[in-house]
Amino acid sequence: MPRITANNNITFEVPAGQRLVLALKDNGVDLLHRCGGNAKCTTCRVVFKEGEPEKMTQAEYDRLSARGLLGQVRLSCQIVCDHDMTVEALNLFPDSGLDDPGPRPEDHITPEPVWIDAPEGVKPVGD
Numbered sequence: 697m698p699r700i701t702a703n704n705n706i707t708f709e710v711p712a713g714q715r716l717v718l719a720l721k722d723n724g725v726d727l728l729h730r731c732g733g734n735a736k737c738t739t740c741r742v743v744f745k746e747g748e749p750e751k752m753t754q755a756e757y758d759r760l761s762a763r764g765l766l767g768q769v770r771l772s773c774q775i776v777c778d779h780d781m782t783v784e785a786l787n788l789f790p791d792s793g794l795d796d797p798g799p800r801p802e803d804h805i806t807p808e809p810v811w812i813d814a815p816e817g818v819k820p821v822g823d
């Protein structure tokens with residue numbers, strides 16, 4: 697089972713293939729997911745410290761490109777947990793002042809993923 701390490705060194709194991717946004721949410725990382733996991737809002741963004749996936753969905757690429765965020769963050773709603781990862785979720789619900797974190801994302805990646813290689817130079821330099 698993949699081991700995920702997140703904010704404040706919370707560490708947990710998750711079933712292989714689980715969406716990262718749900719792995720975080722269901723294991724004590726109360727992050728935002730305002731669009732319900734559809735690669736539209738970018739509030740589920742995380743910074744990778746280790747284990748950044750080499751694949752990304754076309755939807756993630758398009759959204760991060762449009763927001764000028766490519767190479768800085770990844771969208772946890774567009775990532776499946778298939779190996780160990782260390783991440784920092786940047787937008788936490790308790791800090792947001794919002795009434796709710798957003799609709800719960802589906803168990804599977806939405807929209808239907810089209811997988812592409814993460815472009816050269818996308819991966820941020822680790823700490």
Ligand code: FES
Binds near residue numbers: 732738
């Ligand atoms: S982009 Fe909105 S929840 Fe991921």
